[in-house]
Amino acid sequence: MIVYIRVFDGGVKKGDSVKLIAGKQSFNPIEVGVFTPEQKPTESLRAGEIGYIVTGIKSPGIAHVGDTITGTTHPIPALMGYERPRPVVWASVFPESQPARQSFGAGGDDFNQLRQALERLRLSDSSFSSEEEASGLLGRGFRCGFLGMLHLEIVTERLRREFGLSLIVTTPSITYEVLTKRGKRETVYSAAKFPDYNDIAEVYEPMVEARIITPTEYLPALMPLLYSREAEVRATENFGEKRNLVTLLMPLRELMRGFFDEIKSISSGFASLSYRIVELRKADVVKLELLVAEEVVPAFSRIVSRKRVPHEAEAAVEKLHGILPRQLFACKVQGRALGRIISSRTVRAMAKDVTGYLYGGDRTRKMKLWQQQKAGKQRLKEQGVGRVRIPHEVFVKMVQG
Numbered sequence: 001m002i003v004y005i006r007v008f009d010g011g012v013k014k015g016d017s018v019k020l021i022a023g024k025q026s027f028n029p030i031e032v033g034v035f036t037p038e039q040k041p042t043e044s045l046r047a048g049e050i051g052y053i054v055t056g057i058k059s060p061g062i063a064h065v066g067d068t069i070t071g072t073t074h075p076i077p078a079l080m081g082y083e084r085p086r087p088v089v090w091a092s093v094f095p096e097s098q099p100a101r102q103s104f105g106a107g108g109d110d111f112n113q114l115r116q117a118l119e120r121l122r123l124s125d126s127s128f129s130s131e132e133e134a135s136g137l138l139g140r141g142f143r144c145g146f147l148g149m150l151h152l153e154i155v156t157e158r159l160r161r162e163f164g165l166s167l168i169v170t171t172p173s174i175t176y177e178v179l180t181k182r183g184k185r186e187t188v189y190s191a192a193k194f195p196d197y198n199d200i201a202e203v204y205e206p207m208v209e210a211r212i213i214t215p216t217e218y219l220p221a222l223m224p225l226l227y228s229r230e231a232e233v234r235a236t237e238n239f240g241e242k243r244n245l246v247t248l249l250m251p252l253r254e255l256m257r258g259f260f261d262e263i264k265s266i267s268s269g270f271a272s273l274s275y276r277i278v279e280l281r282k283a284d285v286v287k288l289e290l291l292v293a294e295e296v297v298p299a300f301s302r303i304v305s306r307k308r309v310p311h312e313a314e315a316a317v318e319k320l321h322g323i324l325p326r327q328l329f330a331c332k333v334q335g336r337a338l339g340r341i342i343s344s345r346t347v348r349a350m351a352k353d354v355t356g357y358l359y360g361g362d363r364t365r366k367m368k369l370w371q372q373q374k375a376g377k378q379r380l381k382e383q384g385v386g387r388v389r390i391p392h393e394v395f396v397k398m399v400q401g
Contacts, residue, residue, distance in 0.1 A: 001056075001063055002052055002053065002054050002055065003052065003063050004050075005050070005052065005069060006049075006050050007050075008079065009076075011046040012044065012069070013029070013044035014032055014043075016029060017073065018071055019069070020062065021077075023067055025057060025062045027057055028056065029053045029054060032044060032053050033051055033052055034049065034050070053069070061119075085126075085128075085129075087129055087146055087147065087175070088277060089151070089152055089172050089252075090143060090174070090175065090189040091144060091146070091171070091173070093114065093130075093141055093156065093159070093169055094140075094141035094170075095111055095113065095165060095168075110165070111140045114141070115142075117165060118142060118159075121159065121163075129144065129145040141168075146172075148277075170299075173190065174189075174205065174206060174252050175188070176203055176204065176283070176285075177203070178195055178200060180195055180201060181198075192299070192301045194287040194303060197338055198339065202282060203285055204281060204282055205251055205280065205283035206279070208250060209278045210247075210249075210255065211248075211273070212272070213245050213272045214246070214267050214270065216238070217242070218268070218270065218271065222246070225262055229254040231249065231250035232250065233246060233248045234248055251283065253305075255275060259273075260273050286304065286337050288304050288309060288312055288316065288335060289335070290317065290336075291336055292390065297390065299398075300320070313343040314343045317335045317343040320394070321333045321345040323394050326348060330348055332347075
């Protein structure tokens with residue numbers, strides 16, 4: 001691991017005993033040098049110089065941008081201003097079933113290739129976090145935290161381009177602060193782990209201050225969109241050549257829900273958007289769950305605004321109903337929130353013509369076969385043998401919108 005440094009005081013040379021304060025790791029530099037612009041080894045680095053240190057540390061994730069390096073003999077406190085990055089957007093990353101497009105690593109399956117890629121990527125970008133997780137439908141993957149939507153796009157694109165990986169990235173979610181009725185405060189970054197409706201006292205979500213620059217003629221069409229996204233317009237300013245600056249406050253979850261794409265569509269591509277996270281505010285949100293054959297599918301859970309529950313439930317159920325393969329027995333696809341079923345559709349059973357070989361005669365012969373077929377499907381359902389199995393392709397279509 002090579003770290004780039006600026007020396008504020010003292011100096012460092014090859015073989016010195018130094019340590020990373022935040023990383024809590026001591027090491028002896030193998031090489032120190034400057035940039036010319038290539039790396040050029042030197043005897044030492046002194047105050048006011050900028051250069052690099054070859055640390056000899058082989059574990060990724062120990063060094064972080066902004067950390068302070070000090071001597072172990074006479075250590076000093078860390079320089080002011082360093083904070084560990086706090087992820088605000090979370091998404092699960094899984095390798096696709098097919099092999100990676102390019103050869104990467106010394107053998108192993110796609111999961112091991114993804115693990116190695118994340119470790120290598122962390123050397124140059126320590127601001128994202130990852131932890132292993134498992135999905136019954138997609139297998140093993142990683143739950144990753146990012147600084148924002150742009151950061152998510154950059155990291156996943158680097159994984160695809162630099163390491164040749166084919167990835168499945170789930171619908172991103174944000175971090176919520178949940179206060180339960182027992183007085184416990186929890187940080188929740190996954191809809192599947194969101195507490196039950198009856199256990200929640202208050203929910204807090206991150207808010208963003210956004211700035212939109214748009215031509216004046218698109219402003220009337222933009223305002224209804226801001227209202228529908230729970231945005232609070234703070235100020236509007238008109239400046240040169242019929243352009244307007246709109247400053248607003250809105251929930252981060254609404255910003256993630258295709259907000260930028262809608263702005264570009266309304267403004268014919270002329271509007272621009274920038275934002276920063278400013279505070280936590282009390283939120284009126286609930287967990288929406290999808291049930292298949294009366295069983296919750298955790299991977300399809302999501303956090304939505306209370307006022308959008310009917311629309312979101314209807315849209316999600318309709319989509320799943322349209323792509324879920326028919327089973328040997330009829331099964332329901334339901335959307336549940338606030339402790340009740342909001343939307344429901346029934347996937348019809350596969351119809352096999354059990355009377356196709358009969359001809360003529362009394363109709364009661366056909367009715368008897370139909371009743372036997374119906375009873376057989378009911379037995380499958382009651383014994384659990386006929387449990388619905390959701391194909392991999394259905395899951396991918398749902399999580400990728």
